[in-house]
Amino acid sequence: MGVRTPLFSSQPHLLFWEAKNESQPATAAAECHSKEEIHAVKHATVSARATKRALNFNAGPGALPLPVLERIREELLDWRGSGMSVMEMSHRSPEFDSINAAAEQKLRNLLGISEDYAVIFVQGGGSMQFTMAPMNLCLPVKPIDVLHTGAWTAKAIGELKKGFLHHIAASTEPEKFARLPRPDEMKFSPDASYVHICTNNTIEGTQWTTLPETVNSPLVADMSSDIASRPVDVKKFGVIFAGAQKNLGPSGVTVVIIRKDLAERADKNLPTLLQYRTHIKEKSLYHTPPAFAVYIVGLVLEWIASEGGIRGMEKRNDAKASLLYGAIESSGGFYSCPVEKSSRSKMNVVFRVAGGAAGSATAQNMETIEKKFSAEAAAAGLVGTPGHRSVGGMRVSLYNAVEHAAVEALTSFMREF
Ligand code: PMP
Numbered sequence: 001m002g003v004r005t006p007l008f009s010s011q012p013h014l015l016f017w018e019a020k021n022e023s024q025p026a027t028a029a030a031e032c033h034s035k036e037e038i039h040a041v042k043h044a045t046v047s048a049r050a051t052k053r054a055l056n057f058n059a060g061p062g063a064l065p066l067p068v069l070e071r072i073r074e075e076l077l078d079w080r081g082s083g084m085s086v087m088e089m090s091h092r093s094p095e096f097d098s099i100n101a102a103a104e105q106k107l108r109n110l111l112g113i114s115e116d117y118a119v120i121f122v123q124g125g126g127s128m129q130f131t132m133a134p135m136n137l138c139l140p141v142k143p144i145d146v147l148h149t150g151a152w153t154a155k156a157i158g159e160l161k162k163g164f165l166h167h168i169a170a171s172t173e174p175e176k177f178a179r180l181p182r183p184d185e186m187k188f189s190p191d192a193s194y195v196h197i198c199t200n201n202t203i204e205g206t207q208w209t210t211l212p213e214t215v216n217s218p219l220v221a222d223m224s225s226d227i228a229s230r231p232v233d234v235k236k237f238g239v240i241f242a243g244a245q246k247n248l249g250p251s252g253v254t255v256v257i258i259r260k261d262l263a264e265r266a267d268k269n270l271p272t273l274l275q276y277r278t279h280i281k282e283k284s285l286y287h288t289p290p291a292f293a294v295y296i297v298g299l300v301l302e303w304i305a306s307e308g309g310i311r312g313m314e315k316r317n318d319a320k321a322s323l324l325y326g327a328i329e330s331s332g333g334f335y336s337c338p339v340e341k342s343s344r345s346k347m348n349v350v351f352r353v354a355g356g357a358a359g360s361a362t363a364q365n366m367e368t369i370e371k372k373f374s375a376e377a378a379a380a381g382l383v384g385t386p387g388h389r390s391v392g393g394m395r396v397s398l399y400n401a402v403e404h405a406a407v408e409a410l411t412s413f414m415r416e417f
Pocket of ligand 1: 060124125126127128152198200201203222223224
């Protein structure tokens, strides 16, 4: 057992460290201190513990901003004088009420969400929204139009097939979803209940830049993998939903932004928890919320604001994406991106390794080289480069919290490889 430290240290967040590591030379701790300070935004407590952070390109859950993680650690045992962790708080307490309300307000401020929209935090992930949206918004004999652009719209369609009238307004499946539909390919129903769109296709690496003209039907957007990465005009959407685990926080909480009048379409006999209006009426506190996740979303939003808001994120993300696509394009065909240029995502960059090398790579040896690529990248601290299991290849996610320096490290690894 380590030497016991006083129960109320002046730095309670360091208790664990002190008890276990008191023999560590002071200089090593001081070195880590200054190294981490480079990343800290504000109010971050710097740890004395040596922490080796991976350069994290995971597709979600993905990287979180280091200052956010540090703040969580700082507040873990005692949230702002409450004497407890947010994990231990009553969700009916004034403390949690303030956390919940602040998270909503920060999202409203950052995305410019007006009062005619509700912002709710629910559970069930983006996947639950594939069911909840049609249950609440589908009108009798008015089909749901879907722009089918990949694996996640396929999942949404799978739910619609369970009993909702729907229509595929466009699909790029014949081209393996390597591009988004062109305006002349989209055939909308004149009276659709709504149009389902996935603004960023996480698996295929495509992202809408111009929204389709949908006549009179509201757009319901799965923004799971690009919310808060670039400015959006919320007014153009009826509903925006997103699991938090890519750009906004940890998994466990899903953000839904919904025009209030649309929430009133739902039959009051739907299961209570599956009605948007329940969560709107109770300000996301109808039942026990994923409180810790909501708290972290609030911190991430604060971090986004401190980094120049959504425009700041867009600038960061543009720079990272052009660095990585540039490295692919300038590799003389050693790396290749299968996605048509105008449809390429700035959040998830997919590419193949050695596909075009002398035109001789068989599918099998390409896979072998790609496995070697991801293994060597991981050994160099570059984590999360393999593509989705359904499509193979490589996929690098450049969510908000991924630092430019991480992409620099990756592109220099790519040049060496
Ligand atoms: N939609 C998109 C675009 C996604 O990327 C994901 C998750 N990767 C989902 C929906 C499903 O989200 P969840 O796992 O939170 O249900």
